[in-house]
Amino acid sequence: MNLALADIRHKLGRFVLTCLGLGLLMAVALSMVGIYQGVVTEALALSRSLRADLWVVESGTRGPFAEASRIPGDVREMVARLPGVAAAGAITLRTAEAQAPQGTIRVQVIGYEPGRPGGPSVIATGRGLGGTRFEIVADARSGLPLGATLLLGRYRYHVVGTTRGLVASGGDPLIFMQLRDSQDLQFRLAPAAARRAIAASTGGGSTDTVNAIIARLHPDADPALVAETALRWKHLAALTDQEQSDLLTLSVVNRARVQLGMFTVVLLFVSAVIIALIIYTMTMDKLREIATLKLIGAPDRTIIGLVLQQALLLGGVAYVAAVAIVFSARDVFPRTVALGPAEVAVMAVVVAVICLLGSLVSIRAALRIEPQQALGG
Structure with missing residues (x-):
């Protein structure tokens, strides 16, 4: 019997609503990652389309x-x-x-x-x-x-x-x-x-x-050599395609990239704190159940597995909901939301790490529960 799944089935409505709320928060963070990538994509869209050397x-x-x-x-x-x-x-x-x-x-x-x-x-x-x-x-x-x-x-x-x-x-x-x-x-x-x-x-x-x-x-032809030849005319300057791309990403849109990157980090930090609070609340709601498990001789790994499985299930379901929300609504965004398999996979790893770290406090609290609390009023 899987204790985590049994507990989720017992409180299915609450779990679904929690996943939906957390999914909306993750959708905002995921969309910020896509917009961050989209700023670069938009900046290079014209130069790439023109195929200029x-x-x-x-x-x-x-x-x-x-x-x-x-x-x-x-x-x-x-x-x-x-x-x-x-x-x-x-x-x-x-x-x-x-x-x-x-x-x-x-x-x-x-x-x-x-x-x-x-x-x-x-x-x-x-x-x-x-x-x-x-x-x-x-x-x-x-x-x-x-x-x-x-x-x-x-x-x-x-x-x-x-x-x-x-x-x-x-x-x-x-x-x-x-x-x-x-x-x-x-x-x-x-x-x-x-x-x-x-x-x-x-x-x-x-x-x-x-x-x-x-x-x-x-x-x-060597672009650098041709550019050097063009520079012999004193009234002209020349840039290779690589120099133009570097200029666009490091100068023209750099401030927007930094701002979006900082905002994304803040969102991920807020998501980590909220996930940790949700997992801690879910763990404390099962205080008597965990105490009963200890009273009947359940090992610590069973308690740890219960908390970790619920944390990962919560994060996994919420992240799937976030991906579905972003991909269904990204065409409505005024800026390009550039999300590929690599961005989705990296964000999934980040969410898993956040869930694991967020469950550490809950695991520590669960292991400190005394078996005698199962007999309390």
Whole structure:
């Protein structure tokens, strides 16, 4: 006869409610782990989708994500002629608010030249950009379906394709459009301001400006060597794909990662304290039963097994409930909840360790119970 299972069957309703409450707490901790991983996933989503081996930006900056960067559009031709470069494309990036059918949405606009590097690698539904202007490809998180119209600036754009999982480092959905359309949005001045700029000879009428040039290299090319060649032009800086990834994870989203990590640790600590209190309460509720076991000669290992089994069953059932809650609700979260088998398995080990440590106080208290207490009033 398993004493732990017998006790749970005797108080099944209380055990289920306790597991549900503890499961909700674990679901919060597990979702924080997923959001922590999701911050990194979101930060690298665009760079991975573009499949760029080299980023050429303005000299003295670490753009285009960490800092503002502006370079002439004709730099693309210069980069394309570098030894080892297979293809090069110009891109612009701009965060904006747009009027969608469901209301105002915040997006990051990516401008690129169709047929060159810079566009989404995979189209989920619809098609990519063609030769027609005022078309966009929007990520599904924007809530824009195929055929929808988006008012951005002074123009209306039509959704011809959608992607999945492409968001900016801040969580804003990405929208891809023609480079010319993006340059007009970002760099073209209003008519009155343009006239003043032209009159002042500051070149206010030109929009041939981009934020970065991305390049794909031949398989046998060395990214570091190509970057060093690009650096010979004094007005340019170059980063390899690995340097860009390190910059995104260690600089752009580092503060958010640290904050989420600290909050996750606090949640796990709170979970450990609550689990320990629950196990201790369950053990003290069986004070007379444990005393009776000792009175009839049950060894200490039987008492220890009773407490440990209940603690592990409590943690196991609660964790299964937490996983079910998180995976059924993670698509509703405004940020990506990136949970894979590795994260779920590691968290399961953490919960098991917490249950084992939380049961130590209860085991110590159970072993100190005197058999005579079974005969008390």
